[in-house]
């Protein structure tokens with residue numbers, strides 16, 4: 046995928062700020078710190094378009110990015126980070142839930158799983174919820190630089206089984222620049 050333009054449309058704190066659009070959208074979901082924002086930067090070949098942080102809970106709003114004037118990438122707040130105050134956690138959850146259940150241009154969700162941790166209860170819950178909502182899901186196992194090859198094969202099987210996938214998850218590492226082309230290949234039908 047050749048990226049000719051990528052810009053932030055809006056950081057939405059409430060559903061009424063979701064931008065009206067006719068272009069298709071892909072959203073990136075996963076637990077806090079799993080590398081969602083970094084993955085979007087690496088897909089778009091941009092170092093700092095999306096803010097990333099080693100402190101979990103960096104992305105608290107829903108960030109809409111317009112790519113090549115033709116589709117949106119949407120960075121969702123992460124879940125499952127206990128140190129975030131409970132009321133804040135609820136407000137993100139509510140915002141994300143409204144987005145995922147009602148957003149008309151949303152074509153599919155990239156669900157990102159940590160390669161070492163494997164699927165958390167939150168990951169399993171979200172996958173089941175997306176399936177029930179008939180939202181297409183692409184599962185990516187991320188930070189695969191942290192695993193040896195054998196362990197990655199084992200972890201991929203566990204992810205496939207726990208999330209009930211027909212195919213094994215795509216492997217990605219922003220650090221090693223692995224998996225970018227495969228992910229674009231899977232996303233193409235959603236955004237064209």
Ligand SMILES: Nc1nc2c(ncn2[C@@H]2O[C@H](COP(=O)(O)OP(=O)(O)OP(=O)(O)O)[C@@H](O)[C@H]2O)c(=O)[nH]1
Nearest residue numbers: 078079080081082083097098099102103104123219
């Ligand atoms: N080893 C390794 N570290 C990574 C990779 N991708 C991201 N990280 C690191 O993981 C941390 C979290 O990255 P973010 O992209 O901010 O994570 P996020 O999922 O957007 O987090 P929230 O916004 O808090 O939900 C940062 O310290 C990144 O440098 C990767 O492929 N490999």
Ligand SMILES: [Mg+2]
Nearest residue numbers: 081082103104
């Ligand atoms: Mg983030």
